[in-house]
Amino acid sequence: MNESVSFFGLVGRVSKTVLLLVYALFALFPLLWMIIMSLKPDSQMFTTTFIFSPTMENYGAVFLRSDYSHFFFNNLIVSVSAVLLSLVVGVPAAYALARFQFKLKEDIAFTILSFRFAPEILVILPLFLIYQKTGLYDTYFGLIWVYQLITLPLLIWILRGYFEDISPDIEAAAQLDGYSWWQVFLKVLLPLVKPGLVAAGLLCFIFAWNAFTFPLLLSDARAQTSTVVALRFLASDTVHYGQVAAAATISALPEVILALLIQKHLVRGLSFGAVKG
Amino acid sequence: MSTTVVLPPEGPTIEPARTELSKSAAKYAKRKALRPYLILTPTLLLTIGILIPFFAAIYLSFTDFTLRSSDYSFIGFDNYVSMLQNPDFWHSLIVTLQYAFLCTTVEMLLGIGVALLLNEENPISKFLRIVLIFPLMIAPVIGTLIWKLMTNPSVGILRTPMSWIGLGEFKWGASPDTAMFSLVLIDAWVYTPFVIILVLAGLRSLPRSPYEAAMIDGGSAWFVFKNLTLPMLAPVLLITLVFRLMLSLQEFSIIFALTEGGPGDTTMSLSLLAYNRGFPFYGVAEAIPIMLFLWAIVYLISFILIGFWRKAQQRASGVA
Numbered sequence: 102m103n104e105s106v107s108f109f110g111l112v113g114r115v116s117k118t119v120l121l122l123v124y125a126l127f128a129l130f131p132l133l134w135m136i137i138m139s140l141k142p143d144s145q146m147f148t149t150t151f152i153f154s155p156t157m158e159n160y161g162a163v164f165l166r167s168d169y170s171h172f173f174f175n176n177l178i179v180s181v182s183a184v185l186l187s188l189v190v191g192v193p194a195a196y197a198l199a200r201f202q203f204k205l206k207e208d209i210a211f212t213i214l215s216f217r218f219a220p221e222i223l224v225i226l227p228l229f230l231i232y233q234k235t236g237l238y239d240t241y242f243g244l245i246w247v248y249q250l251i252t253l254p255l256l257i258w259i260l261r262g263y264f265e266d267i268s269p270d271i272e273a274a275a276q277l278d279g280y281s282w283w284q285v286f287l288k289v290l291l292p293l294v295k296p297g298l299v300a301a302g303l304l305c306f307i308f309a310w311n312a313f314t315f316p317l318l319l320s321d322a323r324a325q326t327s328t329v330v331a332l333r334f335l336a337s338d339t340v341h342y343g344q345v346a347a348a349a350t351i352s353a354l355p356e357v358i359l360a361l362l363i364q365k366h367l368v369r370g371l372s373f374g375a376v377k378g
Numbered sequence: 379m380s381t382t383v384v385l386p387p388e389g390p391t392i393e394p395a396r397t398e399l400s401k402s403a404a405k406y407a408k409r410k411a412l413r414p415y416l417i418l419t420p421t422l423l424l425t426i427g428i429l430i431p432f433f434a435a436i437y438l439s440f441t442d443f444t445l446r447s448s449d450y451s452f453i454g455f456d457n458y459v460s461m462l463q464n465p466d467f468w469h470s471l472i473v474t475l476q477y478a479f480l481c482t483t484v485e486m487l488l489g490i491g492v493a494l495l496l497n498e499e500n501p502i503s504k505f506l507r508i509v510l511i512f513p514l515m516i517a518p519v520i521g522t523l524i525w526k527l528m529t530n531p532s533v534g535i536l537r538t539p540m541s542w543i544g545l546g547e548f549k550w551g552a553s554p555d556t557a558m559f560s561l562v563l564i565d566a567w568v569y570t571p572f573v574i575i576l577v578l579a580g581l582r583s584l585p586r587s588p589y590e591a592a593m594i595d596g597g598s599a600w601f602v603f604k605n606l607t608l609p610m611l612a613p614v615l616l617i618t619l620v621f622r623l624m625l626s627l628q629e630f631s632i633i634f635a636l637t638e639g640g641p642g643d644t645t646m647s648l649s650l651l652a653y654n655r656g657f658p659f660y661g662v663a664e665a666i667p668i669m670l671f672l673w674a675i676v677y678l679i680s681f682i683l684i685g686f687w688r689k690a691q692q693r694a695s696g697v698a
Binding site: 117121127131132138191198206209216219228229231246253311312313318332335346349353356357359364372375 | 411413414415417418420421422424425427430431432434435438488491492495496502503506508509510511512513514515516517518519520521523524525526527528530532533535567570571572575576578579580583614617618621624625628630631634635649652653656657662665666669670672673676680
């Protein structure tokens with residue numbers, strides 16, 4: 102009996118590992134293959150699978166000899182600005198929602214959250230008209246503003262949780278020491294939530310960077326972002342598959358690196374603070 | 379010596395300071411009552427700025443406005459009536475529900491399974507916990523782009539292994555029979571890590587003592603999972619379900635990038651339908667009712683599920 106249990110235990114352990122590795126293959130192989138493709142010269146694209154002579158040619162073509170870099174920097178400008186604006190506006194807001202008791206508090210909090218879950222096309226349809234009329238269409242500011250729907254609810258809801266974790270006694274103590282409210286906020290509270298702040302900011306950046314529908318429909322040749330343009334690489338007449346893969350890699354790599362930096366805070370971030378990881 | 383000098387002046391100043399404090403405390407309390415609203419004003423201005431177009435959208439949906447001409451007139455509920463009479467709309471509604479149901483089911487089951495497998499302390503699990511989130515972090519459009527390359531008939535790597543199992547001619551997004559399957563596959567590739575990491579966090583925060591008790595009682599693994607893990611995990615599972623349902627009902631970018639709603643209209647979800655009406659064909663006023671309808675569905679479903687979530691939270695804290 103005991104032997105059979107350990108036998109089944111072993112089979113169980115092995116099959117668990119096998120299942121896990123099958124899933125890992127499914128999840129990670131496409132990324133690996135994307136990198137492989139991006140390093141393949143055009144001449145070996147159709148004739149080789151894994152063994153080929155790697156080249157940086159595709160990256161050169163995408164980044165130096167096409168307008169992709171322009172859209173890449175557009176994405177950088179728009180996403181960074183959107184996050185900065187959200188930080189300036191959202192950090193105090195998150196604090197207010199965490200600490201103060203006031204009328205309509207939960208209603209306001211949920212209204213802010215609901216912006217993240219409104220159908221994007223519904224927001225875009227009228228916004229498109231207004232942007233056309235007011236000249237915000239295809240401008241950095243137009244995108245930065247509409248990106249607040251992505252970044253602001255995320256930032257506020259994550260940070261609210263981090264602020265709630267700080268004991269009000271710490272604030273009270275600092276106030277008794279003669280600090281004004283702003284001083285307490287800047288000198289005592291912000292350093293305490295700093296890890297959460299950095300994580301929330303980076304996560305907002307990732308989501309802003311990944312935004313597709315807003316820049317697709319609210320911008321054009323001037324302000325469009327690399328996420329949108331990467332898709333066009335495949336639609337063009339003479340497809341250089343290696344360049345498509347290089348464009349995808351360039352667009353994906355920054356986020357993978359950032360994700361590694363904020364791992365500990367990812368659960369909270371992705372669940373808007375509903376699950377405390 | 380110095381202490382005796384310092385102490386006496388301090389003694390008398392204490393009393394006036396107290397009354398001063400209580401006066402300013404009243405002022406302070408008044409300011410404090412307004413403060414949260416003041417702090418929240420910029421946030422609300424930025425986001426409510428977006429609400430104005432929202433109301434504009436509702437207004438426009440009662441007109442025959444198009445992007446072609448600046449002239450338009452009020453036509454009441456005509457757009458809504460014609461939407462409900464249009465078979466395309468009902469087709470898209472079914473596609474949307476089908477897509478959301480399939481994606482959410484696959485992702486929840488797969489995600490919970492993988493999370494249970496990863497909830498162990500060994501080097502493989504530790505490593506995979508870090509790298510398995512990568513697909514979630516890259517833009518869904520870029521993920522779709524990679525899958526488009528992988529399933530490409532000329533350079534795609536999946537053709538050879540598919541031919542091993544007799545599916546060499548598998549058409550992926552290009553055939554009406556397999557387009558939905560391909561979309562669900564890509565959606566699951568992108569979003570299963572989301573379920574994994576939330577469920578994993580839930581599993582790791584479970585209290586240990588009920589498990590020790592169950593070990594002593596000798597409950598089977600399934601018994602323990604069903605009667606202990608599942609109820610305690612219910613809040614996390616429900617909130618994960620809410621997020622996945624809300625976003626998969628509205629999914630635009632994956633479908634747009636892979637099939638653009640095609641072939642024909644096999645994968646024309648409500649978002650894609652509204653996009654097609656609103657942009658290439660300029661029928662903004664026609665598109666808005668479709669999106670309002672979708673929004674109502676999303677709102678209703680999440681409202682119901684969040685109710686369950688609150689209950690599950692109370693129950694789970696009772697168990698723990």
